[in-house]
Amino acid sequence: MGTETDAPIRLAVTGAGGRMGREVIEAARERDDCAVAVAVNRSPVDPVAGVTVDDADDLPARLAEESPDVLVDFTGPESSVGYVAAAAEAGVACVVGTTGFSAEQEDALADAAERVPVLRASNFSRGIAALRRAVREAAAALPGYDVEVTETHHNGKVDAPSGTALTLLDDVEDARPDLDERVHGREGDAPRTDGEVGVHARRAGDIAGEHEVLLAGDENVLELTHRAGSRRVFAAGALDAAAWLAGREAGAYDFAEVLE
Structure with missing residues (x-):
């Protein structure tokens, strides 16, 4: 105790x-x-x-x-x-x-x-804990949807993607075992493939931390976002x-x- x-x-x-x-x-x-x-x-x-x-x-x-x-x-x-x-x-x-x-x-x-x-x-952040629960539920409830994870931090942050983004990716993959390939950014001819999760890291200014999980199907998009004010x-x-x-x-x- x-x-x-x-x-x-x-x-x-x-x-x-x-x-x-x-x-x-x-x-x-x-x-x-x-x-x-x-x-x-x-x-x-x-x-x-x-x-x-x-x-x-x-x-x-x-x-x-x-x-x-x-x-x-x-x-x-x-x-x-x-x-x-x-x-x-x-x-x-x-x-x-x-x-x-x-x-x-x-x-x-x-x-x-x-x-x-x-x-x-x-x-x-307690908000991130709530986001993780929402991401797990949404990913499980929306089979077949494309998933992208984007994080933004201050320009001095060393690791990319952030530890929080990696945790969110784990949550997505636990709920959607069919998503087993993490693609970090895209360049050139890069159409989406089955089993892919897009991962994007941005570094700018003094941003404390922003994380977005986008789930997109046909004519239907869900965005779950957390922003830390400080x-x-x-x-x-x-x-x-x-x-x-x-x-x-x-x-x-x-x-x-x-x-x-």
Whole structure:
């Protein structure tokens, strides 16, 4: 079970100088159920929302000194695996919003989940959770319809397609086993073929995140879209997940369990 005390859970936040790290720290400051005890970053940064940011190399020592309840990570695959390993060694639960892991890195995260609770999600928006349910139902209810998935993010996002888009594609393919070929963009002579799902990634400006699933049949089109107004929605979801995860048994968890 999760924590049953009224005391706020104590967090360790990695990538504190990054977009999401800052959002998590600032969002935590506005809540009564959590507080940031440790913050680290790979390069020097000034305090964030009044929280001192330490060197990332000092994370193991800081975890030992402060004994936080949950580590929250939105960094990159290589960094994330190292941070989660340090947390597992210290007995600290992990909430991971990083995406783009290799098969080897996935194995490392699975190993950590055998020692501490690890909750991973490609997206911590409650709206995305609702979108996923709608996509599964729509795809199952509309056999034979063509499906296209489009995602748009800020110009600094590294992985493409986004982790959320890949999750939506998994949902579509689970509901429609006949769709088993992902086609990324189109160029030249490229008529649609049976079994194809179109995948499109756009990078522009400072867009927090947009995802659209289009299902089209003869004279009938359904578009399911989610737009995040800011990154704060992802930070809020990650903090909800951290509060839920604290005190649970070791294992791999999903954001859907928090919402349920």
